[in-house]
Amino acid sequence: MNHDNVVVGLSGVTVELDGRCVLHDINFDVHAGGFVGIVGPNGAGKTTLMRTIMGLMPVVSGRVEVFGSPPGGKGSDAIGYVPQRQSISPEFPATVGDVVMMGRLRQLGAFGFPRKKDWERVDRSLELVGMQDRRDRPVGRMSGGEQRRVMLAQALCASTRLLVLDEPTVGLDLPAEHEFYALLRRLIQDLTLTIVAVSHDLVAMAGQSDELICINQRMHIHGNAEEVIHSHAIREAYRCEFDFLGGELAHHETPGHQHDG
Amino acid sequence: MFDFAFMQRALAAAVLVGVLCGILGFFVVLRRLAFIGVGISHSAIGGVAIGILAGWNPLLTGAVFAIAVALGIALVSRSDNISEDTVIGVFFSGSMALGVVLFSMKSGYQQDLFSYLFGNVLAISTVELVALACASAVIMVIMLLTFKEHMLISFDEEVAAAYGHKVLAMNVLLLVVLALTVVIGVRLVGLLLIQALLVVPAAIATLWALNFRWQVLLATLIGALSGVVGLVLAYQFDLAAGGSIVMVAVALFFITLLAHFIHRQFRTPPSVSLDQP
Numbered sequence: 001m002n003h004d005n006v007v008v009g010l011s012g013v014t015v016e017l018d019g020r021c022v023l024h025d026i027n028f029d030v031h032a033g034g035f036v037g038i039v040g041p042n043g044a045g046k047t048t049l050m051r052t053i054m055g056l057m058p059v060v061s062g063r064v065e066v067f068g069s070p071p072g073g074k075g076s077d078a079i080g081y082v083p084q085r086q087s088i089s090p091e092f093p094a095t096v097g098d099v100v101m102m103g104r105l106r107q108l109g110a111f112g113f114p115r116k117k118d119w120e121r122v123d124r125s126l127e128l129v130g131m132q133d134r135r136d137r138p139v140g141r142m143s144g145g146e147q148r149r150v151m152l153a154q155a156l157c158a159s160t161r162l163l164v165l166d167e168p169t170v171g172l173d174l175p176a177e178h179e180f181y182a183l184l185r186r187l188i189q190d191l192t193l194t195i196v197a198v199s200h201d202l203v204a205m206a207g208q209s210d211e212l213i214c215i216n217q218r219m220h221i222h223g224n225a226e227e228v229i230h231s232h233a234i235r236e237a238y239r240c241e242f243d244f245l246g247g248e249l250a251h252h253e254t255p256g257h258q259h260d261g
Numbered sequence: 262m263f264d265f266a267f268m269q270r271a272l273a274a275a276v277l278v279g280v281l282c283g284i285l286g287f288f289v290v291l292r293r294l295a296f297i298g299v300g301i302s303h304s305a306i307g308g309v310a311i312g313i314l315a316g317w318n319p320l321l322t323g324a325v326f327a328i329a330v331a332l333g334i335a336l337v338s339r340s341d342n343i344s345e346d347t348v349i350g351v352f353f354s355g356s357m358a359l360g361v362v363l364f365s366m367k368s369g370y371q372q373d374l375f376s377y378l379f380g381n382v383l384a385i386s387t388v389e390l391v392a393l394a395c396a397s398a399v400i401m402v403i404m405l406l407t408f409k410e411h412m413l414i415s416f417d418e419e420v421a422a423a424y425g426h427k428v429l430a431m432n433v434l435l436l437v438v439l440a441l442t443v444v445i446g447v448r449l450v451g452l453l454l455i456q457a458l459l460v461v462p463a464a465i466a467t468l469w470a471l472n473f474r475w476q477v478l479l480a481t482l483i484g485a486l487s488g489v490v491g492l493v494l495a496y497q498f499d500l501a502a503g504g505s506i507v508m509v510a511v512a513l514f515f516i517t518l519l520a521h522f523i524h525r526q527f528r529t530p531p532s533v534s535l536d537q538p
Contacts, residue, residue, distance in 0.1 A: 054423040072425055081423040092416065093291065093473040102413045106424055112409040138471045154420075164423075 005032040006065075007162050007194045008053055013062035015045070015052055022048050024218045026062070030196055030211075032161075035188060037209030037225075038198045041238050044216040046198040047084060050166045053196065054081055066162065077106060080155025084166040088147050090140035096150050097122050097135035103154035125153040128190070129183060145176035149183070156187070163187075165197040169204065181208045202229075202238075262496045270390050271382045275488025275506065278449045278458065281397045283481030284404050285442045286463030287473070288435060291415050297334060297436070299456050300349035302443040304330040304356030306452055309377045310363035319377065320444055323452075327440035330356055335433055380451035380503030382492070389448060396445050400438050411435060412473065449488070450503035458484055461510040468521045483513060 008030040015023040022045045030036045040046050051057045052064060055071025067075025080103065088099075100122045101114055108114055114122075126132045129149040134142065139150055148168065155163055168184075169177040181204070187193050199205045205212060205225075212228040214220040214237045221233035228234055235241055262268050289298050308326020312319030330352050337352075338345035364374050376384075385393075404411075414421045414431055422428045439459075446455035466479035491506030 056419070056422055076425055079423075081420060083417065083419040083423070085417070088416075091467065093467070093471060093476050094412065094416070095472060098412075098473070099416065102409070102416060102420075103424070105409055105413055105426070108409070111406055 007032050007067060008196060009065040011063050013052065013064055014060045015048055015057055016060050017048065022217060026215065026219055028213055028222050030194060032194050033188065033192055034211060035195045035209045036211045036213060037205035038196065038213045038215065039202050039205050040215045042200065046215065047166055049215065050164055050198050053164060078159055078161040080158065080160040080163045082151045082155050082165045082168060084170060087144060088140050092140045094139055095136050096131060096139050099139045099150055100125055100153045100157050103157035107158055121157055125157045128156055128187065129153045144171055145179065148172065148180060161193060163193055163195045165195065167199055168197055177204065267383055268496065270385050270387065271492055272489065274382055274385050274390055274393055274449055275492050276485045277394060277397045278446045279484030279488040280481045281400060281442055282446060282458040283462050283484035284401065284477060285439055286459040287477045287480050288411060289459050290463040290467060295460050296346055297349055298439060298459050300334060300353035301327050301331050301440050302452050302455050303353050305443055306360035307356035310360040313373055314363050314367055320447060324441060324444040327443055328437050331436035331440040332433065335436055377447055378451045378453045379501060380447065380449050382449045382502045385448050393445055396441060400441060403438060407431065450506055454503050454507045457507040457510060461514050462487065465514050465517045468517050487513065
């Protein structure tokens with residue numbers, strides 16, 4: 001592996017929530033230009049892992065580095081974040097352009113007033129996600145798929161080189177989901193982005209990502225999608241047997257299987 | 262009627278507080294802080310009572326007390342074990358009870374109590390008006406400088422925190438500014454009615470405008486208009502000024518609600534769906 005182009009690096013990361021260990025000894029590197037999917041069953045700690053990478057959760061032990069610095073450090077301006085979110089309130093009193101501009105707040109000049117170049121950047125971000133004609137529309141009136149693209153444009157509005165996405169397609173129907181992943185693929189090529197995405201949707205992640213990381217409170221497996229889906233480790237993480245390639249979940253519970261919500 | 266100096270001062274105070282409450286009220290409505298506003302305004306009664314009993318400026322002690330209660334609510338409601346509305350209920354009733362007990366220890370307290378509960382804008386002095394204008398200016402500048410950050414936090418706290426914004430500090434700042442606004446509005450409508458000026462004009466604005474720029478502008482205009490019309494009515498019909506101002510705002514709310522309902526019933530449906538790509 002080339003260690004010069006590591007965008008996200010976690011080594012021995014342990015995170016506790018209210019005194020309970022939710023992530024234990026997590027180790028992986030994400031390299032530039034890749035699409036890495038993080039999967040695991042409900043309650044596996046996927047969102048906690050995303051929040052840890054973003055510096056929103058303190059680690060008990062281990063080290064997290066993003067662009068070679070701790071989260072929130074010098075590389076933080078290059079990170080775009082799309083948190084898990086079902087929808088934007090229909091009453092939220094802002095246009096699509098206003099919401100995208102919020103992603104650029106750190107770069108705005110004195111008093112936070114946007115300049116011409118900031119609005120040009122907003123237009124460029126909206127163009128990247130195919131929403132350039134919606135800038136002045138109320139954001140709450142957009143459809144679910146459009147709102148997701150607005151959030152993506154917001155995340156791209158800074159000098160973004162890393163996109164961190166938490167359940168990016170939750171609540172979308174199948175065509176909207178396919179369209180969203182196609183857009184991510186295009187962005188990786190056009191902008192040489194690195195994407196780290198968490199999803200409960202193992203099938204979608206296996207189909208879209210270059211690498212898969214499977215966790216269930218600890219690391220189970222990290223490799224290319226093909227390797228991971230055929231591994232015993234992923235079945236161990238999900239605590240069940242399934243016929244992945246058949247697309248049919250044959251849910252043979254193993255002894256000790258627990259539904260953890 | 263505005264030839265009288267006391268009416269000129271009252272008019273200036275009504276417009277200032279109306280504008281200030283319009284700006285703050287926008288965030289109170291957007292972030293659903295109406296109940297916390299009630300809690301802060303009612304609990305300031307405890308601080309006012311301490312001031313009167315100790316011989317200090319009651320508005321200053323009220324402000325300090327309201328800020329302390331706002332911080333207390335923010336701190337205690339961070340606990341997972343107790344909900345924010347419960348915390349507000351405890352602080353609000355406890356502080357009000359303290360105020361009532363302290364007022365009862367002072368003979369002839371009813372006049373003081375009434376003036377702080379329901380306002381007495383016609384008695385505002387020039388010094389008080391200047392202090393009110395200075396405090397309002399400081400709050401407006403703070404809100405102007407932090408407006409975009411508050412909008413981002415209102416939109417998504419998680420994204421704001423991920424981008425390095427101090428979400429907790431900004432939330433506390435908003436509560437402190439809200440507490441100060443409550444005390445600034447005491448002279449105009451009193452501690453029991455100031456909440457109406459924080460909520461009603463902003464609520465009217467949300468019915469008519471979809472964008473925050475228009476909502477803030479409308480809320481400030483409606484706040485100021487309610488103050489002016491309420492004062493005129495109070496003078497003409499010899500009514501309590503604070504109550505009249507709030508009644509005007511509430512009447513505007515119901516008229517707007519009715520107009521909004523009628524507008525929705527008779528408007529033609531849009532020819533192009535917003536959901537279409």
